[in-house]
Amino acid sequence: MSNELTFLVAFATVYGASEAIKHIQSDARRKEHRSRKNNLIVRCLKSCEYSSILEGRRVVLSGDKLYIDTGTHHAQDFGHPFAGYYLAYPDSNASGLVSTICDEPPIMNWIYVDRWSYEMKFGNRSWADDNFPIPWDCSRQDRRLTFGGWEGFLAVKEGDFWALYFDLDEDHLKSKVAEGTPVLEIELIRVEMRMPKPQPPPPEDKEKADEKADEKAEVAADANGPNSANDANGADAANGANGANGANDANGGVNGHSGPDKADGSTYQKGAYATPPEEPLESPAVD
Known part of the structure; x- marks a missing residue:
């Protein structure tokens, strides 16, 4: 019985440690994903006369609002492409949404929903605080953008442009836009930004x-x-x-076995250069 109990305790400990590691890894992946810059791409929910114009288009920032880049003027860039990520909103436990508003320098602004018009806009914190800056999130499977826990994004035709709104009252903006204005339900897909060629290091x-x-x-x-x-x-x-x-x-020179160095400086491979003696030396006796 004691062996079985020991096995169960050991198994529970190992299983609990494994689950804790999985949870930590999953949380790290989630945070890494949420802190990565993404573009926003439009997807229409229903097919209509305007869906071919809006489908697959990217969201851009211009003036103080968010628009859909429909490419009306191909030779001219319209707005700054949304390039943003989730960031903890100051003095709250909710996530805000930020985006660059220019490339050089890369200035970041908060994305928010206008309190009165329901337009999606961007600005500094003082502007965001006066409106609805939180909470932003994304769906679990497709990572689609959400606000307040749901998707109520609308594309509204304003002259030659399409602006982004959020349907806070769930009435297709009947009290916010003129009657007859084209209003389409859309989804905003978060897609990873294109990887540019790395720049060589400066000399x-x-x-x-x-x-x-x-x-x-x-x-x-x-x-x-x-x-x-x-x-x-x-x-x-x-x-x-x-x-x-x-x-x-x-x-040796004194004893008569060697002479002075030749030319006062020459050397020999086995020592100083020496002149041979005048008389032959006596050979040693051989036993």
């Missing part, structure tokens, strides 16, 4: 290159320092040996 200026070269030279000098010391000690030892040999050669 280093001459000063930095010289500094790096000096650092490398110092490192090389430090690395060779002990060897250099050994070489110096070796040279001293060699000089000492040569000095002793020179002294022996001098003594």
